[in-house]
Amino acid sequence: MGERFKIGMDLGGTKLEGVVLDPDGKEIFRKRVNTEIHLGYKALLERIRGLHEELARVIASTPHAIESAPGFTHTLGIGTPGAISARTGLLKNSNSTCLNGQPLHSDLQKILGRPLAVENDANCFAMAEGLMGAGRDRRVVFGVIMGTGCGGGIMIDGRVRTGLQRIGGEWGHMSIDPHGPVCYCGSRGCVETFVSGGGLQNRYFEKHGIRKAFPQIVAEYRSGDSSAAAFMSEFFDRFGRAIANLIAILDPDVIVLGGGLSEINELYTEGVEAVKKYIFSDSLETPILKNKLGDSAGVFGAALIGI
């Protein structure tokens, strides 16, 4: 296993990224293409096939290819939004909706003619940050992605904990307010409706009747505007409650934050203070850290879960 190259691909809403790691885990090639998701599912499979072929060619052209490794020259893993249903084998919960209901895993096996692992993108993030990033050397890592939506993944002893329904780590859809805003999942007051880029912007719109992107909202808060301060203090409070809830279940060794909102530095001060307020413990020992791998966590994680 250790002698093989690794290919990881990260399928996002707008881009498909691929990486090749050499047998020592060093990145030797990376490429990003548009998903062209509007062309539909079949076309997307074709793009994945094309990128995989290109990445495999890079491996074939390296000098110490491959006499040593029997069978396939590399392992392959793909990270995707959503999850493969344990019941039907079809993809579910993806915000790239053309993927939902499709047998992505078996179609890819067919079209690529080889085995591969398909894993939720937040789980890939947790793997990458756990093995190579901010959570290195910790046994139980909770990875949080606060981007447009809010996802999460659990890594325990170097393996993803996907769970019986394959929704392990989906803290974004824990309700923290049954009277809160309606969520696309059908529930109300999910963490995602507050603690995500989309949630933050929607709550701001509700309050002020103006649409602003979250960096603008944060800039307003930093400028000392008192109504922005009240708005953001509510945001930190929701974050604190949601993180305290997940610590009460998993009590991980570290929590690593990713996605656009992880750039809000006050999360590591005021956000952490709010966690202390709600945690069921006399102290908060859990490090809550910013990711180290940035945008690369997705592809690295996909490479790490490959088979």
Ligand SMILES: [Zn+2]
């Ligand atoms: Zn929800």
